Amino acid sequence: MNESPESRSSSPKVSLEELLRLKQAERPSAEFWMQFEQEFRTKQLAAAVEKRRWWDAIPRAFARLPRLQIPLGATAILAVTFLTVREYRQPEIQPGVIPSAPPMVAATMADSSAVVDEAEFSVDSPANSVGFPVESAPALASIPGADRETGSTGWDLNELMEQRARSSELSPSARSIAANLAAAAELEPELARFIDGQSSSLRLASAREPLADVASPRDVRRDRLFAYLGAPANTAESDEEITVVRERIASRLSEAQLYDQVRRIGGGADRLTLKF
Amino acid sequence: MQAAPKALDKPLVASPERQQEADSDGVLVKRVQAGEVAAFDTLIRKYRERVFGVIYNMTSNREDAADLTQDAFIKAFQSINRFQGQSSFFTWLYRIAVNSTLTHLRKSRLRSFFSFEKINEEDKSAEVIDKLTDKAGVEREVLIKELQEKLNEAMQKLSTKHRTVVTLFEIDGLSHEEIADVVGCSVGTVRSRLHYAKQLLQSELEPYLRP
Known part of the structure; x- marks a missing residue:
């Protein structure tokens, strides 16, 4: 019944x-459109x-975004650039404003204030080993009159008092150390003598190999512990x-115990705290 | 390959008739936007057959085409206040219809079945059928039915993008620019799709075509 393409080969063909x-001629009837209209009304x-x-409004809101692609993108790039530049810009040093002290000096200041506080706390303990730590030498170098070659400060209290008067010319750290030392000397002459003794040990220390001055963490902790522990009341006892x-106490304390003990003790500018 | 240059010979600019049509549509749209709902009925009657034709040729299913045409008009009515007249109303309406149809085709890719309208044998279509067969009566009817099936098969073998372009250009008679506006792509893409689609259709319908 159906004509095959081969049998139709003789018949005229179309483009x-x-x-x-x-396909244009495939059109629905009039009834279809009546039904269409009814359904459409419903x-x-x-x-x-x-x-x-x-x-439903969300896709419509996003549909408007493509129009704003370029301005939004440009704004985002500008914002990121501004934030990045602001983040990495070096802080400018304004004339007349003293920059903050370097960390080492700051640490030294903290240590020196701690010395004064500890001296106030343990009045009868001149022989404890707190003294001035070796790390304070760089800060001491900034004090006028200090011997830079030997590390000796030449601790003359009168001179310190004079220095106090001239303190406006000093650096903030030097002023702080000098003020603390003067205050300590006024309150405790014993402590002043002790500090003077320590200065001679500093002289010796400076002559040694620099690496020998580097204390191990264990020694630092032990010294700190002994500094806080009550020292013998009798100041006449010999250093030996x-x-x-x-040494006896230290030999009985393991590293962990020592660390634990030290951790429990803390000191601030005006307080000593003990954790239990 | 032979048909491509012919397609490019078609006018690429909107014809004066189309411009006139767009202007009258603009007046009707303004009336609808002003609250005159009856003006939208005029627009529906004017475009429903064309919109249905496009959707029908894309889906090859008259029921789906009817539903999608109704949905397209409802969407257009709901969004008519957002129509700013940047393009002509019929381009905007076609865009809604084509997008709805493409979404529908994506969703129902696996459950497609065809239902055809009857070919109305009027002037041009009758000429084409006469060229293909000199028979009359039942045999002619059978040939038309067979041709219709072959045409739909060939159309369904095209991808939805290619089918859309062929439908809009060859069946509905839109220009390349109008198709680009409706589909949302460049004129070059429209031409390229059209060329590729025609190549495929020619290979599928070869027994009926002139060498």
Whole structure:
């Protein structure tokens, strides 16, 4: 019944455009359009009655974004650039403003204030080993009159008092150290003598190999512990006896115990705290 | 390959008739935007057959085409206040219809079945059928049915993008620019898609075509 393409080869053929034109002729009947209109009215009414959900507006809001792509992108790039430049810009040093002290000096200041506080706390303990730590030498170098070659400060209290008067010319750290020392000397002459003794040990220390001055963490902790522990009340006891006692205690304390003990003790500018 | 140059010979600018049509549509749209709902009925009657034709040729299913045409008009009515007249109303309406159809085709890719309208044998279509067969009566009917099936098969073998372009250009008679506006791509892309689609259709419908 159907004509095969081969059997139709003799018949005139059409172009693709003409063939596709047949599709234009596929049209629904009039009844279809009547039914279409009825259904459309029903749907239109339903759509009018239907409450619009708020999230239906979201795609519409985003549909407007492509128009703003270029301005939004440019704004984002500018914002990122501004933030990056602001983040990495070096702080400018204004004339007349003293920059903050370097960390080492700051540490030294803290240590020196701690010395004064500890001296106030343990009045009868001149022989403890707190003294001035070796690290304070660089800060001492900034004090006028200090011997830079030997590390000796030449601790003359009168001179310190004079220095106090001239303190406006000194650096903040030197002023702080000098003020603390003067205050300590006024309150405790014993401590002043002790400090003077320590200065001679500093002289010796400076003559040694620099690496030998580097204390191990264990030694630092031990010294700190002994600094906080109550020293013998009798100040007349010899240094040798004290050293022997300390060594005994230290030999009985393991590293962990020592660390634990030290951790429990803390000191501030005006307080000593003990954790239990 | 032979048909491509012919397609490029078609006018690329909107014809005066199209411009006139767009202007009258603009007046109707303004009336709808002003609250005159009846003016939208005029627009529906004016474009429903064309919109249905596009959707029908894309889906090859009359029921789906009817539903999608109704949905397209409802969407257009709901959004008519956002229509700013940057493009002509019929381009805007076509865009809604084509996008809805493409979404529908994506969703129902696996459950597609065809239902055809009857070919109306009027002037041009009758000429084409006469060229293909000299028979009359039942045999002619059978040939038309067979041709219709072959045409739809060939169309369904195209991707949705290619089918859209062929439908809009060859069946609905839109220009390349108008298709680019409706589909949302460049004129070059439209031409390229059209060329590729025609190549495929020619290979599929070869027994019916002139060498």
